[in-house]
Amino acid sequence: MKNWKAKTIIAGTILLLIVASVYYYIALPAINIHSPGFWKFIIVVLVAAMIIYLLFQTRFTQSAGSGYFSADRFGIEFKTPQSAKIFKIMAAVCIVVAAVFAIGSLLSSKIINASKYQKLLDVETRSFKDDIKEVSYDQIPILDKDSAETIGNRVMGTMVDLVSQFEVNDMYTQINYKNKPVRVSPLQYGSLIKWLTNKSDGIPGYIRIDMTTQQAEVVRLEKGIRYSTSDHFGRNIYRHLRFAYPTYMFDDIRFEIDDDGTPYWICPAKKYNVGLFGGVTVGRVVLCNAVTGQMQDYDVSEVPQWVDKVYSADMLINLYDYYGTLKHGFLNSVLRQKDCVKTTDGYNYIALDDDVWVYTGITSVGQDKSNVGFVLMNQRTMETRYYEISGAEENSAMSSAEGKVQHLNYTATFPLLLNVGGEPTYFMALKDSAGLVKSYAMLNIEKYQNVAIGETVSECEANYIKMMSQSGVITQEKQEEKNISGTITKIIQTVVDGNSHFYITIDSSDAIFDVNVIENPEIIKYNVGDVIKLSYTENDKTNDAKPVK
Structure with missing residues (x-):
């Protein structure tokens, strides 16, 4: 017994x-x-x-x-x-x-700890014109995640040797890479069987998409990625992390590349600041080399500069909502709602100071369709900046832009916030039913009744400045037009924003002259050795020019 x-x-x-x-x-x-x-x-x-x-x-x-x-x-x-x-x-x-x-x-809930939740985020009020400088249009991301996925899948479809075994992960992390906004996403095994047949070599590369030019490529690696979300057993990235750090409470992990293009998993570890389960921020960050599996553990304040995604956008949005709605306690946030503000429905990303910042509007807790300001929140440091600018709420701006091209049934992406002529301006890409960007829209945040549309970014900007100048919002300085003549020493045809241009140098100047073929078709008659007279305005890199008879 x-x-x-x-x-x-x-x-x-x-x-x-x-x-x-x-x-x-x-x-x-x-x-x-x-x-x-x-x-x-x-x-x-x-x-x-x-x-x-x-x-x-x-x-x-x-x-x-x-x-x-x-x-x-x-x-x-x-x-x-x-x-x-x-x-x-x-x-x-x-x-x-x-x-x-x-x-x-x-x-741990907000009901009991409203003041603790409200103090989780430090918010600094800043000046828009001081912080947001006018940017070069070759640094503006014109694609959203959905468009990036469409382009990435099309590029993957051209990789005959890969497409039968691998797929593109839908992560598409937006980062700054060599001072350019790009989205990166790893390839993944197509199935368990395909993992078994390919695991010895690993995943051969990742997709990288330039958000300003819409150019995408499959970056092939010398050694394959051996730790990923589509791997199994000990090589699954979540299991690999858990067995190395059994006490860490990892948030959603994100795929990034360092300055050399080496793939990494960025793995933030949660920190609970209120009771057992409340007030989530980030305490530590583990960087895992996706190829070798080697890991480095950092305090959140010591994360390398190249890392962009420590705090998720959703976490930052939640933290600001705590800050904006709980100023006078939980009951006030539900009943009276005095002085309560919240983030708008949606967000986008802005590159600033070599970091990625989450942008979203701030609106009162109510049913109005206007913003009282907007915030930028640093995804690496959690630094938060508030700008007090009232105007159109983002969804209203998107509807206004879509109304301008309603006959084409385009849909607008969530706006980016830009400084154009010293004015806070919404910039949106307009996409067709296939998810491809076809044109662009700009409208002033404070005076959003009028919308400027252009098939290229530069055309959209020109139309916007002209429209705002006519309404007296922007004072446009008229550039002085100059004339020059000489013998053509070099003439090269190129494509800028979908339009043909000729870049010309002449013997009487060291400058490069840019002639738009659409506006000046007669330029195709000229060759090296011909004498030409040009009328031009000076710019930073090339002078906008046109031939003069």
């Missing part, structure tokens, strides 16, 4: 360990009291222990009504009164753990 009991205990323990191990291997909870997943893991283990105990310490009866425990109503009978008592203790422990989890969640 004693041997039978010992074997029962050993068998039950082994079965429980198997259940716990399988659940842990699949769910990968952090071993940390601040992790909700850890408490769920404990509850699952306790419930599994109770079920296993029932299997080994009870027997099924032919009829209900006998036994030592209330489970007898189901036709279950404990073998001894002591077995029933132990089961009751196990059930009580499970209930206590569930109660602690529920109470911990309540004590």
